[in-house]
Amino acid sequence: MAEAILTGLVETIGGVTPIYLLVGALLGLIFGVLPGLGGCACVALLIPFTYGMPPHQAMVMIAAAFGAVPFGGSISAILLNVPGTAPNIATTFDGYPMTQKGRAGEAIGTSAAASALGAVFGLLILVMLIPVVRAIIMSFGPPEFFMMIMFGLVSIPMFTRGNFIKGLFAGAFGLMLAFVGFDLTTGMLRYSFGTLYLYDGIKLIPLVIGIFAISEAINLVTKGGTVARVVSKHKFSDVIEGVKNVFRYKVTFLRSSALGTLIGIIPGMGGVIANVFAWITAAQLSPNREKFGTGEVEGVVASESANNSKDGGALLPTLAFGIPGSAEMAVLLGAFLLHGLPVGPRMMGEHLDIVWAIIFALLISNILVALIGVVTAQHLARLSGVRGNIVAPIIICLSFMGAFAITGNPYDILVALIFGFVGFLMVRHDFSRLTLILGFVLGKLAEESFHQSLIMSDTGVLIFLQRPIAASFFILLILLVLFLNVILPMRRRKARQQKEG
């Protein structure tokens, strides 16, 4: 093992490999920042260049690209309300409101630190969990997924800002949107209006781009002003404050990183769930829960640390069993095959040095781009002070580009545009966009896992109580519902009475 670690390290930093690492990291950062592109597109572009390279160099370059993408995506999420990649969605919930409050530099600094440290955490856990990864993967099936998702769904009322009923309505609308398309279980096409485009349902990125970015651009044009509603000097000290936030909220950081790693290990969950779940959990447990979604920096700590730690988690089943922990890991497996590397347990057995080279490349890439982020954050933050009628067209162009880049389908642009207007009207009439997105993201997985659980069950819904982990989640769920609907209102009433008294 020690020899493999040393060989892996030498392979990563020796010879010309660091140049490939740097190229991969920079490309990954750019592909992360540009909405709709992301890690898969970056690696697809890199793969032909890696033909003829020794496998370890190719894997270092690819891993470095993957490592840089999440932080790149957070930059556009924070500055423009456009998630650079799908797993940056929850970063828009608090990152962009921070920008509106003139705290863009702090937000980017927080994201940089959370990204780098989250990646380190994820990779450390990867190394420690190798002996038990099989047990973890085998413990999580559809009933466990369903119960975890329910945690998120029952929290939706927490995020209804202003009008509670309108917030719930938006959440329900998000759930309805999630059900559009081909149902995996019944084979029915729902609300597709006879079109092939809606076979796979409404795509997440065009929806989010429309609901958050385009609606915001329309808002900027109609109301005028700048993205930042508060004038700020954007000093480097703000960025350093942002970095320190990760240490201020270390419990949130550790918990979110652990959650991100765990969700990354479980195949089928994906980066979006890790990002959103970590944010929801942080909001549920924070004393400042009411501020989440309005520019609470703890939300950025939670979402970004989970977003980066998940890669370490996702790498575990990918390397150990050839089971991709995420969409990006599926691409990594493809790269293995193209370079004649085995997929499955043989990879760890026969190429442990390349495994370590991948781990080191991920680590170095994350730290490198975080440093780039810290150094440039102060200047990037100045974008928030540019006039709205200059920024709005840029946001709209980037949004359309991002929506189109996913599959090259022009209908994605139409979807983004339609939901741009929907989002604008929602803001005008006090409907929560956040609950709509939560309902949408969680709804599809909840329905799929619920159906799968019932079909595999011999006892119907009792399957959720018969499996220990699902049953534990169910009990925690009941406690959460009681807390949100009984204990929390009691506390608020008491606080109100004390204030009046």
Added chain:
Amino acid sequence: MKKGRLLILLGCIFLGMLLVALPLMAACAPAAKVEYPTQNIRYIVHSKVGGGFDVFSRALGPYLLKNLPRETNIIYENISGAGGAESYAMVYVAKPDGYTIGLMNVPGASVSPYIMPVKYDLSKFTYLGRGCRSIHGLFVNKKSPYHSLKDLQQAEIVKFAAVGIASTSYLMGIIAAKECGFNMGEVVQYKGGTATITAVVRGDTEALFMDMDSVYSRAKGELRPILTLDTERYALYPDTPSIVELGYPELAGLCNNKIFYGPPDMPAEIAKILGDALWKAVNDPGFIAWGEKADRAVRGQLKADEARELSLGWMQKLEKYKDLYPQK
């Protein structure tokens, strides 16, 4: 005869000979050589980057380029919507100039018209060959009480997992269940082959039909093979009987086929150039060696006519089982 009239007569004869000879010369002249390719070739893959069909296509790329008569590039486009139907539709309406080709999954492409509004007609594509076929098998969890097809036939219900209703694994399941006489009940559907394999390893479901190479590399020792859907036993699982040995030879052709295709009405010369280049590429020792190294054996290569026959054959076969699918 006067001199003038003689000259006129000779002139008419000469003109007549010219009028007859010229078309004959044109017909006998060698055909102008088709200059192909002169620009990049767009290669549409119906899976996401990193998926099985994508990896196959990208690994094949250098060998295809090597065997084309002129230098060019291949530009890959991953269009994975609607189970591949979007990519097939995209190729269907592309200009038939040889600069748009794709890799199709048969029988996947044959199933789609039964369950969704597709915009292509399989019988009209220009077929260029089969790159590879899979060997599928029926697997159960290693702790399962089922050890043979007979055990499955005697069971009340066997819980199956599949990769979605439009998938080859589901199709094989319903066909095998109907012909072999076992009850698969309601099938638990998963997204992706890996998730499906993991579900059976975990014990959430009992059985699945899956590509034997995929199971071997990901879950060797965790799943027990019951039968191989092929004419003979598979070298990786030498103790597993073939479906022919078990008395159902008509099921031996059930497998995934990677079929190269282009838009309808592609010029015959260009289709031949592409078909020949693809044939040489998939039979290249370097490409076959890659497949062996990657546990993705390259087998069952077919030329254009045979590939077309196979694809159309699947369309006819599915007519028999269409009632088993949810109707669109």
